[in-house]
Amino acid sequence: MSEKDLQKTENTAATERIRNVKTFLPRVDIYETKDALFLIADMPGVDEQTVDVELEKNILTISGRVENGRVQDYSLVFSEYEVGDYERSFTLSDEIDKDKIKATVRQGVLRLELPKAEKVKPKKIAINAA
Amino acid sequence: MFGPGIWRMKRFADSVPEIIDLQREINKLFSSVGQGAASDYPAVNVWEKENRLVVTTELPGMDPDNINISVTGAVLTISGTSKSDPIKEGETYLRQERELGNFQRNIQLPYQVDAQAVEAKYERGILKITLPRQKEDLPKKIKINL
Numbered sequence: 001m002s003e004k005d006l007q008k009t010e011n012t013a014a015t016e017r018i019r020n021v022k023t024f025l026p027r028v029d030i031y032e033t034k035d036a037l038f039l040i041a042d043m044p045g046v047d048e049q050t051v052d053v054e055l056e057k058n059i060l061t062i063s064g065r066v067e068n069g070r071v072q073d074y075s076l077v078f079s080e081y082e083v084g085d086y087e088r089s090f091t092l093s094d095e096i097d098k099d100k101i102k103a104t105v106r107q108g109v110l111r112l113e114l115p116k117a118e119k120v121k122p123k124k125i126a127i128n129a130a
Numbered sequence: 131m132f133g134p135g136i137w138r139m140k141r142f143a144d145s146v147p148e149i150i151d152l153q154r155e156i157n158k159l160f161s162s163v164g165q166g167a168a169s170d171y172p173a174v175n176v177w178e179k180e181n182r183l184v185v186t187t188e189l190p191g192m193d194p195d196n197i198n199i200s201v202t203g204a205v206l207t208i209s210g211t212s213k214s215d216p217i218k219e220g221e222t223y224l225r226q227e228r229e230l231g232n233f234q235r236n237i238q239l240p241y242q243v244d245a246q247a248v249e250a251k252y253e254r255g256i257l258k259i260t261l262p263r264q265k266e267d268l269p270k271k272i273k274i275n276l
Contacts, residue, residue: 007173027228027229028225028227028228029214029215029223029227030223030224030225031215031221031222031223031224032221032222032224033217033218033221034220034221040191042190042228042255044188044190044254044255045188045254045255046254046255047254069175069186069256071184071186071258073179074177074178074182074184075177075178075179076175076176077150077178078150078174078175078176079150079151079175080154080170080173080174081175081187081188082151082154106191107192107252107253107254107255108188108190108191108254108255108256109190109191109255
């Protein structure tokens with residue numbers, strides 16, 4: 001593991017927030033099974049209230065809002081990581097059944113199940129004899 | 131050499147957060163020199179109030195049973211294992227960026243802490259450890275006899 005891998009990557013492409021916070025790219029694992037794609041994103045500090053999954057056309061955007069990460073009444077004396085929001089987008093292929101996407105959040109990890117769409121069956125058109 | 135020696139930071143404790151940001155950036159710059167960075171996972175932030183320390187760290191998706199925290203004198207050790215989803219044969223990872231596997235980190239604290247009174251909380255993937263200073267280790271006020 002190199003040093004670069006250990007640090008959070010800032011998402012410089014994300015739209016700037018009104019709140020003055022940095023936006024980071026959550027790290028993701030994606031794997032494929034016969035029926036679905038699974039996307040697992042590390043977003044420490046978010047819960048089901050503060051995470052958002054949006055699908056517009058075929059762009060899937062995951063974002064999370066994180067409270068400032070301060071410990072009340074304490075002062076920071078040593079720091080190795082920064083706290084900020086998360087945002088990342090992926091382009092989905094048409095194979096995904098968009099209505100059946102499932103999302104869960106547990107201990108700062110967002111888990112998405114993206115089921116593959118059943119192949120559109122060719123419709124047979126009956127021709128009536130005139 | 132560039133490990134977390136928080137006493138070196140203590141002189142900055144009352145200063146503006148920007149100084150701490152600068153310190154972090156400088157540490158980042160030098161940390162690739164000489165020592166393996168793998169031992170620096172997970173990254174920690176250390177907070178202080180009077181005679182109490184709080185260590186926070188981001189450990190997303192862990193099972194609390196898989197996190198081990200121990201304190202020996204003035205050294206805090208955090209270790210554990212994060213597991214990946216078991217995938218079946220024929221299934222493939224298209225992308226694998228998350229930190230998985232074993233980790234262990236020793237953090238040198240600025241004073242001895244009361245190991246009995248250490249508390250840890252794990253919420254939303256963030257581990258927060260509260261470490262009160264050991265009473266015997268508190269600075270003693272010396273009375274001057276006239």
